[in-house]
Amino acid sequence: MVLLFLRQPPDPKLPIANLPSVVEVDRENASVDDLVNAIRLPTNLSRSRIKIFLASSKTVLVPDSPLNAYDLHDGTRVLVKDLGPQLSRRTLLMTAYSGPVFIHILFYYCQSWIYGSNFQHTASQIVAFTLINLHFAKRMFETMFVHVFFRITVSFYSVYFYILHYWILSGFFMAYYIYYPSCVGSPSMSAIVGSSSSSKSIANGICSSSVSLLSSSADTEETSLYFLSAVWIFAELSNFETHLILANMRLRFPRSTMPSRNVLVRRAGGDPSSQSYNLRSLSSASQLASTMVSYSARRIPKGYGFDWVSCPNYFFELVAWTMIALITRSFASLLFLTASAMQMWRKAVRKHEMYKKEFGTQYPKFRKVLIPYIK
Known part of the structure; x- marks a missing residue:
């Protein structure tokens, strides 16, 4: 048994009432x-709102992980933070990814209602429509069946932010200009890359393709x-x-296989025997048996892509969106690519620094942040 001292971070945005001291x-x-x-019982906070981390190292205590995985001893100071209202991560991601699929289908098939005319889509528009929807379908599949989240909310x-990034930028904004019936009337990257392709009027029912990298010939x-x-x-x-x-780096095991657990909570001061009480896990046996949780000690990711950069998943996604930007040659696609690159770069730098801090000299020095051999 160890005694842990609970404290809130300095100047908390959401002060926690009735937080146990010990x-x-x-x-x-x-x-x-x-x-x-x-912590939840005396404070009346939901489990998803509570974040716990060690005061000395700022190491986050991952939900459902065993306490013996952390450096805990008598007198260890543990900081408790109220995260505020929470939402299921899977629900949020599924909502974010399904929005662009519906929006692109709407703009692709409802031509007369949106653009005021029926017309024939170009090869580049057809390919862009297919690839964009396949991308988000893949993201939804990964969210449901691949990703293992340490924090589920x-x-x-x-x-x-998710609505702005996915529904607005990659949804309405990209769809409107990618499937626009006239290449002259829509912002295009043709001016940047010097494409010589010409455009036809809406009345002809054809929008000339601007996908050609070198010329406007059909073969190219x-x-x-x-x-x-x-x-x-x-x-x-x-x-x-x-x-x-x-996902495979994290060990999966059924929560029902975990041993019976007891926790004693005691407020500081007074007679310990009169102010201590016993808490047991509140989840029912059926909930324990039906819930799968994930935990493993953090390890250095290795394998395909990770030998080059800390976040190859971001790198390959940026390559995919770069291809879509070249196919559509739309400023809308370029804007979404730029916004995504900025966001992924920020997250990749943070994760790269976290890896170096956590693993020290064991972390490969030659491994870059996001772009292989460059940065």
Whole structure:
């Protein structure tokens, strides 16, 4: 048994009322969930709102992981943070990824209602429509069957960012300009890359393709589409492989196999015997048997792509979206690619620094952040 001192971070945005000052836990048999329950009962906070981390190292205590995986001893200071209203991560991601699929289908098939005329889509528009929907279908499949999340909830307020990024930028904004019936009337990358392709009027029912990398000839256009699509397929399959590697790094086991756990909570001061009480895991046997949880000690990711950069999943996704931007030659696609690159770069730098701090000299020095051999 060890005594842990619970504190809130300095100047917390959401102060926690009735937070226990001292918690006594069985380090060998208890889990982080037991500690969360000890905090949840007196504070009336939901489990998803509670974040626990060590005051000394800022190491986060992962839900459902055993306490003996962490450096805990008598007197260890543990910080408790109220994360605010939470939303299921899978629900949020499924909502974010399904939005663009519906929006692109709407703009692709409802031509007369949106653009005021029926017209024939170009080869580049057809390919872009197919690849974009396949990408988000893949993301939804990964969310449901591949990804293993250490924290299964996210802040409720993050939904606004996801709606802006996926529904607005990759949804309405990209779809409107990618499937626009006249290449002259829509912002195009043709001015940047110097494409010589000409456009036809809506009345003719045809929008000339601007996918050609060198000229407007049909042969060059078809060759470009094949090449860009092949690179896109390679990038998406590579991205999927890196997600499998990350998921397989985490050991899965049924929660019902975990040993019986007890936690003693005691407020500081007074007679300990009169202010201590016993807490047991509150989940029912049926919930324990039906719930799968994940935990493993953090390890250095290795394998396909990880020998080059810390976040190859981000790198391959950016390659895929670059191919779509070249296929569509739309400023909308370029804007979404830029926004995605900035976001992924920020997350990749943070993860790279976390790896170096956690593993020290064991982490490969030659491994870059996001772009192989460059940065």
